């Protein structure tokens with residue numbers, strides 16, 4: 472599987488991660504940002520260091536997704552045809568993502584080192600919009616190391632990053648709360664050789680601008696609406 476992803480493999484990482492620059496066009500990026508920005512205000516959850524949209528809905532307390540489809544702007548062209556053509560979710564239970572978190576980070580914002588946990592099949596496919604950002608990868612069982620990431624992945628705008636398996640389960644990931652990503656270069660950025668255009672980063676730093684991520688996932692537990700209706704005493 473994932474034959475077509477092979478050239479995109481980030482070889483210096485211990486387990487599977489893939490990086491594809493220019494995964495979407497500038498027009499597609501503009502349309503996606505318009506859709507995210509045009510979502511009704513209550514769609515946003517305001518967190519202290521970023522804001523978040525959850526599509527099609529938040530998971531229940533037992534990490535269950537109430538079955539409903541993603542909006543079409545999150546399906547075409549990213550999932551269908553591109554993810555399917557690359558076979559990204561072929562091994563996951565629903566063969567396709569059923570849940571998308573949209574995170575928006577202004578300069579100085581980020582996300583603490585964390586793992587995405589057992590609600591999802593261990594694959595995350597992230598499309599970056601608006602501006603580049605560095606994703607830090609930390610060893611999971613070594614709190615002393617957490618101030619120094621073990622790996623750093625530079626995500627250009629319009630790129631795709633796929634992280635899976637051991638990178639998903641044995642490491643933490645986070646985004647530093649900084650106004651400028653520093654220490655950029657071939658030595659410190661593990662996907663440097665895969666960047667679409669390293670030019671803007673060759674000076675070694677890059678000022679943050681608002682960056683939005685679409686993270687596509689497959690939630691393992693899905694409650695079918697039919698069953699929910701039965702449970703509520705609705706028609707069988």
Ligand SMILES: O=C(O)CCC(=O)C(=O)O
Pocket residue numbers: 572574582587597606644684686
């Ligand atoms: O914005 C990103 O690229 C990472 C987001 C993330 O880690 C999450 O939502 O769990």
Ligand SMILES: [Fe+2]
Pocket residue numbers: 585586587644
């Ligand atoms: Fe995460």
